Amino acid sequence: MKFKQILLGMSFACIATYAQAQVKVGANPGSITTNGVLDVEGTSGQHTVILQNGNMGVNQTIPANKLHVTAISDPLRLEGLQLGTADDDILAVDANGVVKKAVTVLPQVYQVVATGPVDVSKATVGNGTYTNNNVDLGLSQTLTIPANRNALVSVSYSVPAASNGNVSNSGMSTYIGVRFLKNGTEEPIGSRKTTIPLVNSTGSIPFAVQTISGQYVETVNTGGTPVTLTFAARGYIEQLVNTTTLGYRFNMYAASGANFNWGKASMIITVIFI
Structure with a gap:
């Protein structure tokens, strides 16, 4: 009996030794x-x-x-990797080097299209100098970048702009354009203007249409607080000559009927998270 107890004790000791x-x-x-x-x-x-x-x-x-x-560098190397499928997860690495499934965020695209022409009438402009840098074209978009995200924001616009009337002197110093705003403040890199061609005629002058295009790009780093951005394209008129009274039109040649392929004003905003 004593021998059996000794053997049992040795067995437990062996198991304990093996476990540790x-x-x-x-x-x-x-x-x-x-x-x-x-x-x-x-x-x-x-x-x-x-x-x-x-x-x-x-x-x-x-x-x-x-x-x-x-x-010190390049801690991981894998050979024999195969092409994945569209359903596969994308891996990301955090600041501590921990590998995780990436949060896949597709680019966000916003589009604003003009619903009709915007006119600044001859009666409003008059015959002399006239400046208006805040014509509401209906091209405005507000968006929010979430907290703790970095984003590349790209804004592009295309605006048909026209005048009808007669510049009566020999110079070409009347301009039409677009003033680009971010949160109510002009961003000059996105603003554009062009010279209105001289027209010497005493008859009826049809709309002389031009297309004004611009682009604005910035990188937004939000930190711990979301960032709200409002972008707007505003019509710009700078009339510096005597005229037989010009009128101005933005956004399109006509709301209905023939538009003569001038299209409609639009603003497109693309947000890419980086």
Whole structure:
């Protein structure tokens, strides 16, 4: 009976020893990483370890994740990778080097199209000098960039702009254009104007249409607070000559009937998260 008890005690000791087994391979066989069940040490002191919690470290003795690789540069190389499919997830790396599924955000596109022509009448303009840099064309869009996101914002617009009347002197110093605003303030890089061609005629003058186009691009870094942006394209008139009274029209040649391929004014905003 006593012999059986001795054998049983030895069995438990063997099981306990096996459960707590630690394996050291390589240099310094008498020393093993704390909490390690497997420690492979190279002659240069680099370790590949597996801890009791199952975390594995490559050149890292305190792995914080199930696989924790540390290197001065290029810590991971995979060969034999195959092409994926459209349904595959995209991987991203955070600031600590942890690999995660990326949050895939498609570009956001906003489009505003003019609903009708906007006229500044001959009666309003008069015969002398006249300036109006805030003609409401109905081309405005508000958007919000979420907190903690970086975004590339691109704005483009195309606006047919026309005059009808007669510039009676010999100079060409009357202009029509678009004033581009962000949050109510002009962004000169997006503004445009053009000279109205001289017309010497005393008869009926049809609308002389031009297309005014511009683009504006900026990178937005929101930090911890969302950023709200309002972009607007406003009509611009700068009449500096005596005329037989010009009238001005923006957005399109006509709301109905023949538009003579001048199209309609539009503004397109594309937001790409980066």
